[in-house]
Amino acid sequence: MFEKIISGGKLEKKVIKDIKTHLRILCSALECFRNFISNEDKEEISCVIDLEREADSIRREIISTIHQGAFLPYIRPNICRFIEMVDEAFDTLEDAAFEFRYIKNELYKTIKDECEQIAKINSAMCEILSIAFDTLIEKKGDLKEKNLAIRIYEKKVDDLKFEITEKLRNLEITNFWDGKILSDFVEYITKISDLIEDASDYLYIIEISLK
Amino acid sequence: MNTKVKDIMNTKLETIKPDATVFDAIEKLVDKRIRSILVLPKDEKDVYGVITVRDIVFKVISKNLDPQKIKVEEIASKPIISIDKETELKHLIKLMEKFNIARVFVHDAREIIGVVSLLDVLSATLVERARRY
Numbered sequence: 001m002f003e004k005i006i007s008g009g010k011l012e013k014k015v016i017k018d019i020k021t022h023l024r025i026l027c028s029a030l031e032c033f034r035n036f037i038s039n040e041d042k043e044e045i046s047c048v049i050d051l052e053r054e055a056d057s058i059r060r061e062i063i064s065t066i067h068q069g070a071f072l073p074y075i076r077p078n079i080c081r082f083i084e085m086v087d088e089a090f091d092t093l094e095d096a097a098f099e100f101r102y103i104k105n106e107l108y109k110t111i112k113d114e115c116e117q118i119a120k121i122n123s124a125m126c127e128i129l130s131i132a133f134d135t136l137i138e139k140k141g142d143l144k145e146k147n148l149a150i151r152i153y154e155k156k157v158d159d160l161k162f163e164i165t166e167k168l169r170n171l172e173i174t175n176f177w178d179g180k181i182l183s184d185f186v187e188y189i190t191k192i193s194d195l196i197e198d199a200s201d202y203l204y205i206i207e208i209s210l211k
Numbered sequence: 212m213n214t215k216v217k218d219i220m221n222t223k224l225e226t227i228k229p230d231a232t233v234f235d236a237i238e239k240l241v242d243k244r245i246r247s248i249l250v251l252p253k254d255e256k257d258v259y260g261v262i263t264v265r266d267i268v269f270k271v272i273s274k275n276l277d278p279q280k281i282k283v284e285e286i287a288s289k290p291i292i293s294i295d296k297e298t299e300l301k302h303l304i305k306l307m308e309k310f311n312i313a314r315v316f317v318h319d320a321r322e323i324i325g326v327v328s329l330l331d332v333l334s335a336t337l338v339e340r341a342r343r344y
Contacts, residue, residue, distance in 0.1 A: 153338070
């Protein structure tokens with residue numbers, strides 16, 4: 001019964017395939033982001049922008065297929081909410097990438113280690129979110145465990161954010177925009193994990209609503 | 212479970228000199244919200260030690276001693292139990308169970324490069340399970 005509701009028809013299969021692609025693109029964009037903040041190569045940012053555009057068109061496709069009648073009406077809002085969360089993670093990642101272009105290198109060096117760790121965790125969280133989605137669709141494994149792993153990672157990002165904040169408080173900022181860009185960058189990279197956690201929670205809600 | 216200790220260890224190590232006072236150690240523990248501090252070797256012949264909240268409470272506070280008058284080296288535990296960074300998680304768990312300890316320091320050759328706690332082991336195990344179907 002569960003399989004019928006979630007992946008019965010042609011439209012449903014198309015949505016599921018597109019969501020999988022959407023998540024795969026997010027993971028690629030996060031990996032690309034991780035590489036360029038590690039190499040400090042500000043030209044590499046284009047990969048995040050290109051992938052975000054690609055993901056945006058897939059998101060539109062997913063929403064339009066859902067409105068064509070994929071899935072039973074009571075499941076649709078939560079699936080749409082899940083897509084929106086993933087999309088917001090894309091937007092936030094793009095914002096972080098933009099801010100990174102203007103960060104002063106000497107300021108960034110102070111928090112580079114922590115930022116690299118956060119980027120690595122964001123990437124790992126996306127991978128588990130993707131596995132969690134497969135778990136929901138194929139009913140293999142335990143979605144609760146994936147959800148917990150994502151929460152563990154999110155807690156680590158929170159701890160790293162705390163460490164960064166401690167460091168930034170002791171940093172002398174002489175130009176308003178230098179400080180704002182750095183602060184916004186930290187805000188964006190730490191928000192991605194929150195959004196992935198929220199998306200994971202929506203998967204769990206979808207699972208419960210189908211029981 | 213092929214995760215290695217180096218993959219999950221915390222590399223942020225708080226250290227203290229052996230001749231610092233227990234009060235200095237308490238300040239660090241409170242400020243950094245940690246439970247143990249690595250005590251640096253006195254000289255090349257000396258080894259690393261560790262001072263924990265437990266040491267301070269049982270060896271200083273409960274005996275009504277003044278933390279400002281006691282040196283870290285007087286109550287630190289030496290030598291510390293450490294494990295190679297390439298060790299697999301299952302061996303780490305066995306070691307923690309054998310010695311009934313919640314934290315193990317991680318070494319690379321003779322240098323201490325990190326610390327791993329029971330909570331890190333638990334988190335890593337759960338993440339590892341989540342990666343599988």
